[in-house]
Amino acid sequence: MSSDQPRNTENLIAYLDGELNDASAAEVEQQLAGDPSLRREIEQLTRTWELLDVLPSPRASSEFTSKTMTAIRTTQAPVVTGTEGESTEVVPARPTARVLRQWLLRLTGLAGLMFVAFLAFQGAARRERDPVDELLTELPVIERLDQYREVESVEFLKQLQTSGLFNGQSRRE
């Protein structure tokens, strides 16, 4: 192969990386065999590549995994969508507080139901009382109702009673 042929650095690097098919790789090898300057170039490319191995290999800190897993568990909380493409995480109320609140609501509802039932029972019981019994109970008042209307007050009645005006003397002669 002639050294006048234009070198294809791209193919050289792909050849070094094992990315050429068999036919293209064979062509590069033929060029290398006939061109010392091409062989020098590929040697420099190889040595430059190997120089990258002097770079340090950064490693994760010892607590990286545990910190990451802690962050993961935090993300399992309900997510509130914020601005587009972002999300804000909120921590849910503690389960015990939520359960207590639910039980409180249930008890309040139950108490309300019981109170309503009590009122309904009282009303029903009142409606079921015999009206004749009520009249019989109030009969003495009913018979003297006109007289009671003439009395100004109970205190006046007491004064009349204690005055002795009506003790065995019903008429004057």
Add this chain to the structure above:
Amino acid sequence: MPAVSPETDQNAWLRDPDVQRMLRVREGDEAAFAELVEAYQDRVIGIFAHMLQDQQAAEDLAQDVFLRIYRARERYQPTARFATWLFRIANNLASNRLRSLATRREVNLKGSDSGPLGARPEEQLFLEKSGLMPTRQLDRQEMQQLVRSALETLNERQKMALLLNKFEHMSYADIAAAMDLSVQAVKSLLTRARESLKSRLEPFL
């Protein structure tokens, strides 16, 4: 310098043990996710540390990668090797981070001050090799600084492609999938990156 063989079998990724782990994570297996974190943390942090030149920032960003993977677990549908998917997410996050740092980061390679080895350490080393100063064998720390400086001259995409190729041994096809590029684009990126490294490091070979 053999590369990982590109997937020719469309279902080859199903044989990927990490894909199987991720499918277990999808079903709620938290321990499987811890295994994935353990398996990939050094690799992800390593890539980010070379990209960001900051170990703590690399760890923070790596944690973001794993959080995103975990949040996406219920929608996970394997269509590639797990590493390819993971590094695609890593590449996106690195791009976003570098973009946000671009206005604040100072490029010191040509500056007259700053740097742990004093003013313009790369230029000092170049002068030594040129014969203007006594030549000497570079020690490992100096070589690290030299290579690191040469790496910093690459743009973000060249650097990511080179790091994935070199340290993750990813094929051109896998790098293309991770970086959302064509295989030819990856080939071009790697060619320019390695030519650039060669030209800067050749005096020290």
